[in-house]
Amino acid sequence: MQSTLSQPQKAALPTKNETISGSKAVLEALLAEGVKTIFGYPGGAIMPIYDALYDYTDKLEHILVRHEQGGIHAAQGYARTSGNVGVVFATSGPGATNLVTGLADAMIDSTPLVAVTGQVFAHLLGTDAFQETDVINITTPVTKWNYQVTDAAEIPAVLAKAFYIARSGRPGPVLIDITKNAQLQLFEYEGYKKCEHVRSYRPKPIIRKEYIEQAAALINEAKQPFVIFGQGVILGKAEKEFIQFIEKAGIPSAWTIMGMSAIPTNHPLAVGMLGMHGNYGPNVLTNECDLLIAIGMRFDDRVTGRLDKYAKQAKVIHLDIDPAEIDKNVKATVPVWGDCKDTLPLLTELIEPKVYPQWLQKFRDYAQQEQEQCIEPELHPTTDILSMGEVINVLNELTGGDAIIVTDVGQHQMVACRYANFNQTKSNITSGGLGTMGFALPAAIGAKYGDPKRTVVAVIGDGGFQMTLQELGTIMQFDVNVKILILNNEFLGMVRQWQQLFHDRRYSFVNITSPDFVQVAKGYRIEGNSVRERKELREALSTMLNHNGAYLLEVMVGKENNVFPMVPQGCSVAEIRLK
Amino acid sequence: MTKQEFTITVYTENQIGLLNRIAIIFSRRKINVESLNTSPSEVEGIHRFTIVIHEAEEVVKKLVRQIEKQVEVLKAYYNNNEELIWQELALYKVSTDEIAEHVKVERLLREHGARAVVIRKDYTVFETTGHREETDKLITVLEPYGLIEFVRSARVAIIKASSGFHEKLREFEALEPSEEVIENEFLDKQDEVFTM
Numbered sequence: 001m002q003s004t005l006s007q008p009q010k011a012a013l014p015t016k017n018e019t020i021s022g023s024k025a026v027l028e029a030l031l032a033e034g035v036k037t038i039f040g041y042p043g044g045a046i047m048p049i050y051d052a053l054y055d056y057t058d059k060l061e062h063i064l065v066r067h068e069q070g071g072i073h074a075a076q077g078y079a080r081t082s083g084n085v086g087v088v089f090a091t092s093g094p095g096a097t098n099l100v101t102g103l104a105d106a107m108i109d110s111t112p113l114v115a116v117t118g119q120v121f122a123h124l125l126g127t128d129a130f131q132e133t134d135v136i137n138i139t140t141p142v143t144k145w146n147y148q149v150t151d152a153a154e155i156p157a158v159l160a161k162a163f164y165i166a167r168s169g170r171p172g173p174v175l176i177d178i179t180k181n182a183q184l185q186l187f188e189y190e191g192y193k194k195c196e197h198v199r200s201y202r203p204k205p206i207i208r209k210e211y212i213e214q215a216a217a218l219i220n221e222a223k224q225p226f227v228i229f230g231q232g233v234i235l236g237k238a239e240k241e242f243i244q245f246i247e248k249a250g251i252p253s254a255w256t257i258m259g260m261s262a263i264p265t266n267h268p269l270a271v272g273m274l275g276m277h278g279n280y281g282p283n284v285l286t287n288e289c290d291l292l293i294a295i296g297m298r299f300d301d302r303v304t305g306r307l308d309k310y311a312k313q314a315k316v317i318h319l320d321i322d323p324a325e326i327d328k329n330v331k332a333t334v335p336v337w338g339d340c341k342d343t344l345p346l347l348t349e350l351i352e353p354k355v356y357p358q359w360l361q362k363f364r365d366y367a368q369q370e371q372e373q374c375i376e377p378e379l380h381p382t383t384d385i386l387s388m389g390e391v392i393n394v395l396n397e398l399t400g401g402d403a404i405i406v407t408d409v410g411q412h413q414m415v416a417c418r419y420a421n422f423n424q425t426k427s428n429i430t431s432g433g434l435g436t437m438g439f440a441l442p443a444a445i446g447a448k449y450g451d452p453k454r455t456v457v458a459v460i461g462d463g464g465f466q467m468t469l470q471e472l473g474t475i476m477q478f479d480v481n482v483k484i485l486i487l488n489n490e491f492l493g494m495v496r497q498w499q500q501l502f503h504d505r506r507y508s509f510v511n512i513t514s515p516d517f518v519q520v521a522k523g524y525r526i527e528g529n530s531v532r533e534r535k536e537l538r539e540a541l542s543t544m545l546n547h548n549g550a551y552l553l554e555v556m557v558g559k560e561n562n563v564f565p566m567v568p569q570g571c572s573v574a575e576i577r578l579k
Numbered sequence: 580m581t582k583q584e585f586t587i588t589v590y591t592e593n594q595i596g597l598l599n600r601i602a603i604i605f606s607r608r609k610i611n612v613e614s615l616n617t618s619p620s621e622v623e624g625i626h627r628f629t630i631v632i633h634e635a636e637e638v639v640k641k642l643v644r645q646i647e648k649q650v651e652v653l654k655a656y657y658n659n660n661e662e663l664i665w666q667e668l669a670l671y672k673v674s675t676d677e678i679a680e681h682v683k684v685e686r687l688l689r690e691h692g693a694r695a696v697v698i699r700k701d702y703t704v705f706e707t708t709g710h711r712e713e714t715d716k717l718i719t720v721l722e723p724y725g726l727i728e729f730v731r732s733a734r735v736a737i738i739k740a741s742s743g744f745h746e747k748l749r750e751f752e753a754l755e756p757s758e759e760v761i762e763n764e765f766l767d768k769q770d771e772v773f774t775m
Contacts, residue, residue, distance in 0.1 A: 140596065140599055140603060141603050141607065147596075148595075148596075198650065199653070199748075199751045200652060201651075323644055323648075324644040324645055324647070327640070327641070328641060
């Protein structure tokens with residue numbers, strides 16, 4: 001007799017002109033868009049999609065996270081290392097609201113995402129139904145586009161539009177909210193057509209030859225030109241075009257935190273990082289250059305410091321794909337609208353090959369001062385207490401700059417970005433614009449799925465780790481090989497640093513107690529170790545990197561170390577402090 | 580940067596939720612919208628927003644770019660009052676007895692370009708169209724006689740220099756629009772900023 005408990009049968013996949021459910025249409029859309037990995041969490045209103053997913057597990061890998069925020073950060077990490085659109089599933093109500101932080105993060109850091117949320121039945125909309133929330137209106141300010149589907153027949157075209165909008169132009173997150181009836185509804189499926197054009201949407205502004213010519217003329221005339229670049233170079237997949245440009249132009253170049261790793265950190269024209277905790281030379285010399293060439297960056301306040309004292313002496317060329325960025329914070333003398341993958345080669349063609357040895361030497365001189373006063377004491381402290389910088393320094397030696405470094409937010413993030421070496425692009429994954437503590441652990445999971453061959457090291461503070469440590473469960477269940485490096489200073493360090501410097505050492509609620517992280521990891525069947533001695537450091541890091549599988553290493557570092565240099569808030573970049 | 584009245588004209592797709600997307604561009608920056616009107620435009624299926632704000636031109640420019648960045652917005656323009664023909668419509672409800680007793684209705688209608696929409700035993704509704712000052716004037720006149728209700732519509736405006744949206748829409752529908760039709764404010768208006 002046949003058991004009624006036998007394994008459920010898997011249904012066949014649809015063909016063209018067949019009647020299928022809205023849920024199947026969602027999964028067919030993902031397949032057609034080349035999606036392989038979904039991060040998500042099921043729930044009542046998205047159950048039909050999860051039911052359909054049951055038949056697709058050989059084609060679509062679904063990673064069950066422990067919290068929807070973890071799911072969306074993982075999708076972000078995936079998008080950032082793979083260069084593809086990240087996909088996250090969540091249910092209605094709390095599932096959807098838990099995505100909001102990740103959407104805001106992806107919006108401000110231009111990360112291509114498609115979030116699919118379940119929604120209550122269409123006839124229940126607006127009735128305060130169980131797990132109903134107005135997701136479309138909640139997420140409007142933090143999405144590039146969002147749309148609510150109430151009829152299954154719309155699904156193929158809406159998903160096609162979602163992927164197109166998410167990845168084209170200046171990328172960003174798109175949310176598609178699908179009511180439960182639309183997921184269940186059967187409709188005549190006519191196949192999936194990729195979207196290539198939306199009439200009201202111009203992802204790439206038309207390149208104007210006039211600007212290219214004017215920009216080239218300014219570059220050819222300049223005595224002390226300076227290139228500053230952001231994530232636009234990486235998002236535009238224009239690393240090669242960028243290097244050809246700066247090498248022909250011979251111009252010293254500095255990155256924003258989001259632009260980091262677009263060129264190797266040891267490139268001869270690389271002069272370091274901009275911004276509040278960036279390098280000395282790039283900040284000071286921003287106010288001495290005669291031509292500032294901004295490429296794929298948006299003049300964030302953490303980069304510019306006091307705006308009315310920012311590069312006032314310089315002419316400004318601003319290359320950006322988003323016309324709304326031109327003149328938003330810094331007035332452009334010449335705006336070069338367009339995708340830098342297209343505009344940079346045009347510019348490279350028109351410029352004369354040049355070198356600026358004296359100008360470059362100025363950067364080197366400042367670097368020397370920074371080396372003596374900041375870097376040397378950070379990397380080789382004279383006390384027995386470990387510093388964050390020396391941990392990153394040893395990590396560099398062991399990885400050779402080949403690892404993907406995912407950072408959280410705070411002092412460890414600034415130190416990691418200041419000292420980490422990178423040989424290849426898409427290697428520095430961090431929450432730049434939103435500054436989301438708790439980003440790193442889930443983003444590292446996604447980063448590993450996005451580029452599985454590379455080593456992924458998540459560098460996290462003791463505070464941020466406790467915001468999303470539930471994702472250790474995901475790492476355990478799916479055996480995700482990520483290395484977790486906790487730099488524990490037993491403080492919410494960056495806030496403490498500000499309280500020390502600007503609030504008279506009134507340490508208000510920055511003293512954070514942590515659990516035994518190694519024991520916590522052990523509970524999740526993840527191996528780990530904790531060190532505080534210099535002599536143990538190298539071996540501990542080496543063990544972490546060589547371990548077959550996930551590993552957690554906690555390094556106890558100086559409690560009250562500060563990150564320097566620093567441009568204090570409200571000061572000009574030229575007023576950067578070395579101590 | 581002195582503030583003045585600007586009218587923003589936005590051509591959009593007819594899409595649920597777009598009103599909110601546009602409204603939050605202002606509210607996020609704590610900018611008050613003086614009036615907002617949505618209506619069909621000269622092109623079938625294309626909606627037209629007319630938004631009036633009191634702001635500095637520098638700010639308005641940035642707002643317009645943020646509006647244009649929305650996926651379902653085709654084009655946004657901003658104009659000062661000299662560049663526009665505009666009207667607002669106002670309705671006034673007054674007691675018929677009161678008005679018949681105290682004012683010469685005929686003179687009232689003539690002087691204020693008003694017309695009576697409804698005359699009933701208990702009340703009369705007048706209507707005027709015009710600029711804010713003109714519709715305001717009639718309030719002052721009617722107030723002493725007990726203005727029961729007053730309402731004014733949002734501004735609707737025609738851009739003097741515009742040649743409409745038919746031609747532009749064709750370009751938007753094309754995959755490769757020509758340079759001439761997608762106007763570029765830097766080339767068109769920023770000559771004073773950049774000179775070679």
